[in-house]
Amino acid sequence: MFSSNPSPEARAAGIRKIVYLQEEVLLENGTAPAVPALKATAAAVVANPWLGTGPDTDLSEQAKLIAPQIARELTGRLLAGLGGAEAIEAFGKAAIVGTAGEIEHAGALIHTPYFGNLVREFLDGTSIICFADDRAEAGQPLVVPLWHKTQAATRSHYQTATARVADGPLPHEIVVIAAASTGPRPHARIGDRTTDRPVTAKILAGATA
């Protein structure tokens, strides 16, 4: 699938553990999806480089050092597991900061070009990447939103993947997650912006009068 050994740069970034979770849906509501999809999350557990620093601390220097290595390592696993950038249609990202950290620390590792731009580049997308972030104890699941990597408003690709690291983040760690899917929801059939009829409270009031 992919090597267990990360790059020396990824090790230098302080990664303790990498957890890859992939899901293949064969039946949904008893029926095989018309478009079968693989969905995966790759999560890196890294040491929080800003532990013990105050809210006036500049986060950019460490983000610049660490985030690109995490982006490369995580997308490498998604690409290998899901069949390459051409197979991947949707993406998302997330971070969980441990309880000794600041929520801004989670944001610093995913909401800057040092992570987001590279994930987008490696997965060959153009959309803004949707996200979730949280501060939690180890073992807390996080639902990661995904949407289409080039057409973010494509409703069929609105979906989520649940990521979880059993023993992370420790209080002094941050879990950084990249997520991707090779297709839409199993039986996507709720239309799209192009097919929606106009809906307002007034229109609905008229429809039910």
Place this chain on the structure above:
Amino acid sequence: MNVRKIITLVEDTLTEGGRAVDPAARVAVVAAVIENPWHGQGFVEDLAPGIDATASDLGKLLAPRVVEALGAPVEAYGKAAIVGLDGEVEHGSALIHTLKFGDHFRIAAEATTLLPAVEKRAAAGTVFDIPLKHKTDATIRSHHQSIEVRLADAPHPGEIVIALAAAAQGRPQQRLASLSTEQ
């Protein structure tokens, strides 16, 4: 056999106890979420027909996948059956505690020992730990380990989660003396 989804979990440990683990230690799990073959049938006295219809196919489905996910020779292994709330623990045990199931993994892993197992009844999203032991000598203490698994939406009440786990090595910083030193 109706399989709703297949989940692959690959966990690589790069450091443990503050020290590098090099090469990284890998444990892989592949789980199938299947319809409980006895769902809705009340108390079924003879489980053999259901076992015959399901267990071997399950082993055949999961064994090559977990070996591939590990990407290295298997050194330790284990298995799991998590039965949804409408079923009996015996239903899960029926599917995994048979050579028809386990031999697929034993052959793929070139293993000889019995597979350690966890089996329980639980709601979807339950956390379970799969125990692993060395594949040819279950007394090799360095390889006693477990991996924690959680599937967000399984098992449903009428389902069973069946999983295989494989490790490419013992515990990341294993340093206990062998069992024989205590004898």
